[in-house]
Amino acid sequence: MSRAYNFCAGPATLPEAVLRQAQEEMLDWRGTGMSVMEMSHRSDDFVAIAEAAEQDLRQLAGISDDYAVLFMQGGASSQFSTIPLNLLGDKGSADYVNTGIWSKKAIAEASRYADVNVVASAEANGFTSIPDQAVWQTGADAAYLHYTPNETIGGLEFDFVPDSGDVPLVADMSSTMLSRPLDVSKFGLIYAGAQKNIGPSGLVVVIIRKDLLGKARRETPTMMNYQVIADNGSMYNTPATYSWYLAGLVFKWLKAQGGVEAMAKINDRKARKLYDFIDGNDFYANPIEPRFRSWMNVPFTLAEDALNSEFLKGADARGLLNLKGHRSVGGMRASIYNAMPEAGVDALIDYMAEFAEEQA
Amino acid sequence: MSRAYNFCAGPATLPEAVLRQAQEEMLDWRGTGMSVMEMSHRSDDFVAIAEAAEQDLRQLAGISDDYAVLFMQGGASSQFSTIPLNLLGDKGSADYVNTGIWSKKAIAEASRYADVNVVASAEANGFTSIPDQAVWQTGADAAYLHYTPNETIGGLEFDFVPDSGDVPLVADMSSTMLSRPLDVSKFGLIYAGAQKNIGPSGLVVVIIRKDLLGKARRETPTMMNYQVIADNGSMYNTPATYSWYLAGLVFKWLKAQGGVEAMAKINDRKARKLYDFIDGNDFYANPIEPRFRSWMNVPFTLAEDALNSEFLKGADARGLLNLKGHRSVGGMRASIYNAMPEAGVDALIDYMAEFAEEQA
Numbered sequence: 001m002s003r004a005y006n007f008c009a010g011p012a013t014l015p016e017a018v019l020r021q022a023q024e025e026m027l028d029w030r031g032t033g034m035s036v037m038e039m040s041h042r043s044d045d046f047v048a049i050a051e052a053a054e055q056d057l058r059q060l061a062g063i064s065d066d067y068a069v070l071f072m073q074g075g076a077s078s079q080f081s082t083i084p085l086n087l088l089g090d091k092g093s094a095d096y097v098n099t100g101i102w103s104k105k106a107i108a109e110a111s112r113y114a115d116v117n118v119v120a121s122a123e124a125n126g127f128t129s130i131p132d133q134a135v136w137q138t139g140a141d142a143a144y145l146h147y148t149p150n151e152t153i154g155g156l157e158f159d160f161v162p163d164s165g166d167v168p169l170v171a172d173m174s175s176t177m178l179s180r181p182l183d184v185s186k187f188g189l190i191y192a193g194a195q196k197n198i199g200p201s202g203l204v205v206v207i208i209r210k211d212l213l214g215k216a217r218r219e220t221p222t223m224m225n226y227q228v229i230a231d232n233g234s235m236y237n238t239p240a241t242y243s244w245y246l247a248g249l250v251f252k253w254l255k256a257q258g259g260v261e262a263m264a265k266i267n268d269r270k271a272r273k274l275y276d277f278i279d280g281n282d283f284y285a286n287p288i289e290p291r292f293r294s295w296m297n298v299p300f301t302l303a304e305d306a307l308n309s310e311f312l313k314g315a316d317a318r319g320l321l322n323l324k325g326h327r328s329v330g331g332m333r334a335s336i337y338n339a340m341p342e343a344g345v346d347a348l349i350d351y352m353a354e355f356a357e358e359q360a
Numbered sequence: 361m362s363r364a365y366n367f368c369a370g371p372a373t374l375p376e377a378v379l380r381q382a383q384e385e386m387l388d389w390r391g392t393g394m395s396v397m398e399m400s401h402r403s404d405d406f407v408a409i410a411e412a413a414e415q416d417l418r419q420l421a422g423i424s425d426d427y428a429v430l431f432m433q434g435g436a437s438s439q440f441s442t443i444p445l446n447l448l449g450d451k452g453s454a455d456y457v458n459t460g461i462w463s464k465k466a467i468a469e470a471s472r473y474a475d476v477n478v479v480a481s482a483e484a485n486g487f488t489s490i491p492d493q494a495v496w497q498t499g500a501d502a503a504y505l506h507y508t509p510n511e512t513i514g515g516l517e518f519d520f521v522p523d524s525g526d527v528p529l530v531a532d533m534s535s536t537m538l539s540r541p542l543d544v545s546k547f548g549l550i551y552a553g554a555q556k557n558i559g560p561s562g563l564v565v566v567i568i569r570k571d572l573l574g575k576a577r578r579e580t581p582t583m584m585n586y587q588v589i590a591d592n593g594s595m596y597n598t599p600a601t602y603s604w605y606l607a608g609l610v611f612k613w614l615k616a617q618g619g620v621e622a623m624a625k626i627n628d629r630k631a632r633k634l635y636d637f638i639d640g641n642d643f644y645a646n647p648i649e650p651r652f653r654s655w656m657n658v659p660f661t662l663a664e665d666a667l668n669s670e671f672l673k674g675a676d677a678r679g680l681l682n683l684k685g686h687r688s689v690g691g692m693r694a695s696i697y698n699a700m701p702e703a704g705v706d707a708l709i710d711y712m713a714e715f716a717e718e719q720a
Contacts, residue, residue, distance in 0.1 A: 221445075
């Protein structure tokens with residue numbers, strides 16, 4: 001078939017222009033006679049590719065020189081241990097907000113290294129709303145406050161940045177990074193697995209305020225020590241060079257679209273029209289309190305679960321792929337990251353309308 | 361230019377046929393309408409790609425069901441800590457052989473978790489020969505014996521597999537894996553960063569005897585716990601899917617070449633003709649004792665260091681790239697992994713002969 005509309009939550013669809021460029025450059029990057037994936041990471045060519053990617057990301061996300069930008073491996077899941085190992089310092093506890101499955105995973109891993117204080121949990125409301133910060137029970141001496149701005153599975157997204165006072169704020173932005181403007185200066189550390197809004201899997205971007213470097217616990221594996229990675233420009237060992245290059249192509253593409261301000265307008269429009277359609281059609285439902293609905297991951301259910309298979313089959317036939325929801329939530333989920341064209345959302349809505357009508 | 365001969369030690373050259381297939385499949389893998397790097401790692405298509413890669417590797421390397429094959433991230437450098445964290449069990453010490461820079465890195469990292477007993481060191485002979493196993497001083501209660509079968513930087517390679525008795529034998533095979541047949545049953549654990557003989561960087565293959573699973577220390581990050589990775593088919597979190605796919609293409613290519621037996625013949629011939637030329641020409645030298653010369657990484661010096669730049673410039677002009685030796689060794693290094701065609705070695709020898717003649 002031609003290119004499908006792929007609504008997978010991650011690894012996710014990439015901009016077609018990025019894939020075309022990667023395709024064109026596969027055997028011979030700019031007359032070097034080799035693919036980027038065959039280049040020494042210490043070569044002038046690759047170092048230039050890597051530095052351009054970092055600079056473009058800094059410009060897109062507004063990252064000042066107070067922060068180091070690291071291109072690491074192991075995904076966000078590795079960060080779940082890397083963060084407490086590096087940031088606890090001489091403190092024994094950390095604050096975590098529980099808003100869904102990814103928060104819980106971060107909490108479980110941190111609990112192996114620290115006393116985790118869950119300052120607030122959305123469990124009581126079935127993970128459909130974010131508890132107001134006024135009722136959060138922050139710890140007395142937390143090393144940091146961790147939260148998950150966008151829950152990829154539940155489709156629950158913060159519409160505010162928590163105020164953590166002097167405590168460093170740490171955020172898993174895997175599925176929201178670069179979807180809209182962000183005030184990085186409010187954060188101590190931001191991390192994002194690449195395979196949603198940045199590039200292929202196997203790369204995780206870490207943005208860390210430089211004063212938080214150098215506090216790693218003695219038992220921290222060297223490859224997880226932020227200071228070591230920062231001191232070596234993310235090349236303490238061979239990094240995931242090809243993923244880094246592709247991330248750089250995505251950043252260039254984002255700049256060409258007008259940056260995160262332009263993406264925010266498009267993403268707002270894409271999400272709004274999909275939620276509006278769901279709310280306006282009795283056949284579909286989304287349980288999340290409207291102000292906390294994710295721009296990136298839109299879960300929805302059909303009036304009858306028994307129709308799920310038929311819905312997915314019809315979607316597949318139209319090239320609307322990977323709409324099945326996570327098993328823990330059920331129903332459907334449409335992930336509509338930066339690289340999902342608005343036409344993909346329109347095609348999905350058309351199909352949803354048609355399917356609902358057939359059942360009426 | 362057309363495709364160059366890239367002698368980089370890693371990331372290294374890949375088979376042109378593999379890159380062509382990846383190029384062709386970049387935007388639409390077999391009619392799915394998406395790139396492999398856009399596929400859910402849980403999808404039937406990707407799971408089939410991943411399983412085929414594992415099966416092909418098992419067949420190529422002769423890996424029995426007594427072993428788990430893991431596709432991890434973080435490179436061999438992450439394994440330097442992962443290994444002691446997982447294999448020490450209730451023992452406090454491990455045996456290591458020091459044969460060069462990569463052994464030393466493994467030793468330094470392991471020393472952070474264990475009493476490292478260096479059973480033998482090639483330091484006294486300037487890392488030009490492997491100490492005879494008869495003089496190794498093995499520890500009384502070592503959890504495992506670690507060695508580096510091929511030192512990528514020094515060009516020093518074991519021509520035997522050490523006998524470690526009942527102690528699990530652990531080997532960093534990053535730069536020798538799949539270059540020739542191997543009796544896997546002699547090993548407790550084999551690991552190999554992909555970016556030499558397997559695929560792009562960002563992937564490390566671990567082959568572990570199953571009885572060694574389940575011994576991880578309490579503080580082991582979950583993403584470094586072999587048992588967890590094995591139990592989840594290397595998909596505890598999102599793996600480096602595109603690198604895994606490319607490794608699979610390389611395995612298929614190797615099978616099409618006739619497997620590791622056929623590669624061993626070609627690699628032996630490639631290495632032999634390069635060393636024979638070096639030994640037969642007064643202008644060039646390689647310091648390694650002949651029986652321990654690496655098949656994969658051939659360091660050599662010119663009669664005068666002052667000619668190095670000119671040599672490299674002339675090589676570049678002929679499309680013979682990345683011949684500069686590691687700064688710690690100096691001179692030149694030609695890495696001639698599986699994917700380096702014999703014609704590349706011939707072209708290098710022709711150029712070396714010509715260059716030497718010009719200086720005469």
